[in-house]
Amino acid sequence: MRMPLIATVAALSLTGAAIAQDAPFGNEVDTDYAAELWAEMNEMNLAGDGMMRTFPYEGVAPHGMMLETLYTEATVDGHTGDLVIKRNYGPEGVTGDEVLSNPDKHLGAVTVMFRREAGYDADNADWFWAKYLPDGSLDKNPKGMSLAGRVAKGADQGCIACHTGAGEDMLFTTDHLSN
Numbered sequence: 001m002r003m004p005l006i007a008t009v010a011a012l013s014l015t016g017a018a019i020a021q022d023a024p025f026g027n028e029v030d031t032d033y034a035a036e037l038w039a040e041m042n043e044m045n046l047a048g049d050g051m052m053r054t055f056p057y058e059g060v061a062p063h064g065m066m067l068e069t070l071y072t073e074a075t076v077d078g079h080t081g082d083l084v085i086k087r088n089y090g091p092e093g094v095t096g097d098e099v100l101s102n103p104d105k106h107l108g109a110v111t112v113m114f115r116r117e118a119g120y121d122a123d124n125a126d127w128f129w130a131k132y133l134p135d136g137s138l139d140k141n142p143k144g145m146s147l148a149g150r151v152a153k154g155a156d157q158g159c160i161a162c163h164t165g166a167g168e169d170m171l172f173t174t175d176h177l178s179n
């Protein structure tokens with residue numbers, strides 16, 4: 001009687017592993033690509049020690065109460081694409097002056113959209129999504145999945161679900177980049 005129970009538990013465990021492995025984000029390929037993207041952002045002085053700073057402005061959840069947003073292009077693995085970097089500052093109530101006087105103290109996360117090669121995710125304008133912690137490591141969702149790749153594709157909330165509301169290019173600031 002124990003063997004079927006053990007076999008059932010093993011099958012359920014493998015099914016859960018297969019689901020996590022087949023998720024549209026957070027797998028090893030996505031996390032490796034996110035590491036390359038972070039390294040490129042560091043090389044360009046857009047992340048890490050000595051990064052360029054801009055004037056923060058008031059933001060909204062989930063990104064932060066104060067934000068900096070940068071628009072540029074970057075090259076990762078030989079592909080050049082649009083890059084949108086959003087630095088997310090907090091906590092609630094933080095002011096622009098507080099962020100300006102000590103940005104490292106208030107930086108909570110760096111959220112990024114990088115337009116990959118055509119066909120990467122045609123349903124979502126080929127954007128690669130990542131949410132980094134200030135040290136460049138990837139943030140994780142409550143299930144422990146790294147937030148890199150097609151984050152929350154098919155879900156009713158998360159990066160893709162929210163940005164779908166911005167229109168075809170998935171940017172709320174459509175005057176900055178073109179398709």
